[in-house]
Amino acid sequence: MNILHIKFSGFVNVYSHVANAYMYFVVVSIITTIYSLGALFVPPKKLGRHVLVLDLIVLSFLISSFSAAVGVGQLGKEGNSHAGWLPICGQVPKFCHHVTASLIAGFVAVIIYFLLIIYNLNNVLNLVAFKA
Numbered sequence: 001m002n003i004l005h006i007k008f009s010g011f012v013n014v015y016s017h018v019a020n021a022y023m024y025f026v027v028v029s030i031i032t033t034i035y036s037l038g039a040l041f042v043p044p045k046k047l048g049r050h051v052l053v054l055d056l057i058v059l060s061f062l063i064s065s066f067s068a069a070v071g072v073g074q075l076g077k078e079g080n081s082h083a084g085w086l087p088i089c090g091q092v093p094k095f096c097h098h099v100t101a102s103l104i105a106g107f108v109a110v111i112i113y114f115l116l117i118i119y120n121l122n123n124v125l126n127l128v129a130f131k132a
Helices: 002-039 044-078 093-131
Strands: none
Touching: 002 044, 002 093, 044 093
16 A cells, blocks of 8 residues: 555656646746747847847747757657656556647747847847947
8 A cells, every 4th residue: 555655646746747848938938929029029228138038048049949859759759767766658648749839849949039139130130230
């Protein structure tokens, strides 16, 4: 009875960490989307530098949430023999396919957001050059 209870509580503990990592990924993605839509209406001549700094902060959160989700996804796919965690993708393949698709979309979002920041940096530097 105790062994079953320990294994079950260990599974619940691991699952709660997995859920926290994916929840962090989803929440940061939603915040990034809302911020990006709001930043579209900011005039670049007045607040271009501030938006650029906020873009870099949002990008760092986006990268950290993506990294946490990838780490947990890899753990679910491969398991961890040292900790005694078995891979779960063989038991719930549909869930793993959904997670893989969301991680691919997250990676594309990170790349696109990075390219948009480079474009924004170019625009801000050009505005500064025209002022001088």
